[in-house]
Amino acid sequence: MPNGSLSLAAALHLLAFDPGTGKPVGAHTALLVRAAALTELAQRGLLTDSDGRPCPVADAMTGDSALDGLLELIGESRPRTWATWVEYQPRLTEHAVRDQLVAHGYLRAEVRRVLGLFPLKQYRLERTDLVAGMREDAVRVLHGDQPVSEVSERDAALVALAAAGELRTVVTLKDAKLHKKRITELGERSGGMGPVLEKVIAQVRAALAAAVTTAILVATTSSSGT
Numbered sequence: 748m749p750n751g752s753l754s755l756a757a758a759l760h761l762l763a764f765d766p767g768t769g770k771p772v773g774a775h776t777a778l779l780v781r782a783a784a785l786t787e788l789a790q791r792g793l794l795t796d797s798d799g800r801p802c803p804v805a806d807a808m809t810g811d812s813a814l815d816g817l818l819e820l821i822g823e824s825r826p827r828t829w830a831t832w833v834e835y836q837p838r839l840t841e842h843a844v845r846d847q848l849v850a851h852g853y854l855r856a857e858v859r860r861v862l863g864l865f866p867l868k869q870y871r872l873e874r875t876d877l878v879a880g881m882r883e884d885a886v887r888v889l890h891g892d893q894p895v896s897e898v899s900e901r902d903a904a905l906v907a908l909a910a911a912g913e914l915r916t917v918v919t920l921k922d923a924k925l926h927k928k929r930i931t932e933l934g935e936r937s938g939g940m941g942p943v944l945e946k947v948i949a950q951v952r953a954a955l956a957a958a959v960t961t962a963i964l965v966a967t968t969s970s971s972g973t
Contacts, residue, residue: 754811755904756783756844758881761853761872762909762917766879769872772916775959779912780844781837782955784817785829786904786937789947793818796947800826813843829947830954845870853877885909885917888933895932903936904948910934911956 753761760780763773773779785801788794793807793814803822809815817840821827827835848854854870872878888902895903909917910930923930934952938945 754784754814754844755787755901755908756780756813756840757848757853758905759783759908759912759914760841760844760848761874761878762882762885762905763914764854764872764878765916766872766875766882769875771870773912773914775912775962777837777841778833778955778958778962779908779914780841781817782833782912782951783904783908784814784840784844785832785951786908786948787901788814788818789944789951790900790904790937790940794821796829796943797826799828799950801829801832801947802826811847813840813847816840816843829950830957833951833954834958882916889918889922889926889929895929895936898933898936900937900939903933903939906930907934907937907952908955911952911959913959 760776763771763776763779765772785794788809789796789801791809793804793809794801795804796802801821803818807818809818820836820839821832845854849856849870853872853874855873857869857871858866859869860866885902885906888898888906906917907930908914910923911934913923918926918930934949935945937952938948
């Protein structure tokens, strides 16, 4: 997994870490990674839309174990909508992507014991300079003067998903308000290969945003009740 071959899901997983501390800061990484995997598979034409549900192309393979695992899962499961797949067992994809990143030296696993007894595995960023550069590139896409029509579909999807998933290492709350129009245009650019794909990716982004909002409400309600 050299730098240039990072999947969209892997790139967003890395961007959920703070390069300064090496620690994760993204609270909804599983949802974001699943949405990114669905987006990339749709962009690459390996998932097609069948009455509002993703359908793998026959014998489709990417060579990426995390993406291929998702293709297999969708193919072997009962039909579900794109929005449902954002939330259906997203940690399966997150863990597959994370294992890849550990295996290729982007992340490292650390084990510490809670109360001196119970092992707890945590992950830290190894390639801090790389991720800092990735973040600068993403912020440049959001803030830059480059016309949206000239932004690659992958870069457009990365920023649009980061905004939908409230990934504040890339799109701050202030950015989300000030650059709302450009974020919308980048989201439309993500599905630039045709109206069907544009609709599919819009559904994935909307589902991600809704799932994150629900997760925040649940967490807020739980904390206020304790």
